[in-house]
Amino acid sequence: MSDDDSKSQPIIVIKKKGGHGGHHGGAWKVAYADFVTALMAFFLVMWLVNQSMEVREAVSGYFQDPVGFMEKLKKGGSSVMQGGSSTIKMFKYDQDALKEKLLQQKKILSDVGANLKEAIEEMPDIGNMKNFVEFEVTTEGLKIQLIDASTASDSAIFFDKGSSHLKPMASLILTA
Incomplete structure (x- = not known):
C-alpha cells in the first residue's frame, strides 16, 4: 500500500455508550x-x-x-x-302517567312547530326561504333546522359566505 491509499481511507471510531441501567421500579x-x-x-x-x-x-x-x-x-x-x-x-313512578305526560308534551311541541311554520309561510317578504326551515319533534324537544344550502345560482340563504352576520331576510324568519 502506498501513502496515498492510507490517507484516503477514513478512520472509523466506534464508541459504545453505557447501558440504560435497567428497570427503575414503580x-x-x-x-x-x-x-x-x-x-x-x-x-x-x-x-x-x-x-x-x-x-x-x-x-x-x-x-x-x-x-x-x-x-x-x-x-x-x-x-x-x-x-x-x-x-x-x-x-317508583306511574308508567302510564309518564307516558301520557310525554304524549302531551310531544303534542304541545308539534303544535308549536306547526304555529311557527304557519307564521313563516304567512310572511310575504321571504319568498322561497320558508322551504329551507324544517321543524321536527325529537326526544330532546322541538328541533328547528335552518338549512343554508346554497345552489350554484344562489348565494347563501341565511349567511353570506364566510360571514357570521345574518342576512336581513334571515332575521325576519328568526323573529317570526
Missing part, C-alpha cells in the same frame, strides 16, 4: 396512590364540614356499621335521613 405509583387517597379523604372531610347534622349522622352511621347500613338499604327500610320514607318507594 415505587412512585404507590406514593401517588397514597397521595390521591389522602386528597380524596381531605375533600370528603371538607364536604362533611359543610353538611347538615342529618347528613353527618348518616355518614357516621355508615362508617360505624357498613354492613348493617347496607342491609337497611337492601330491605327498603327507612331512609338514611331521619323521618324519610323507604328508599325504594321514592323511585
Whole structure:
C-alpha cells in the first residue's frame, strides 16, 4: 500500500455508550396512590364540614356499621335521613302517567312547530326561504333546522359566505 491509499481511507471510531441501567421500579405509583387517597379523604372531610347534622349522622352511621347500613338499604327500610320514607318507594313512578305526560308534551311541541311554520309561510317578504326551515319533534324537544344550502345560482340563504352576520331576510324568519 502506498501513502496515498492510507490517507484516503477514513478512520472509523466506534464508541459504545453505557447501558440504560435497567428497570427503575414503580415505587412512585404507590406514593401517588397514597397521595390521591389522602386528597380524596381531605375533600370528603371538607364536604362533611359543610353538611347538615342529618347528613353527618348518616355518614357516621355508615362508617360505624357498613354492613348493617347496607342491609337497611337492601330491605327498603327507612331512609338514611331521619323521618324519610323507604328508599325504594321514592323511585317508583306511574308508567302510564309518564307516558301520557310525554304524549302531551310531544303534542304541545308539534303544535308549536306547526304555529311557527304557519307564521313563516304567512310572511310575504321571504319568498322561497320558508322551504329551507324544517321543524321536527325529537326526544330532546322541538328541533328547528335552518338549512343554508346554497345552489350554484344562489348565494347563501341565511349567511353570506364566510360571514357570521345574518342576512336581513334571515332575521325576519328568526323573529317570526
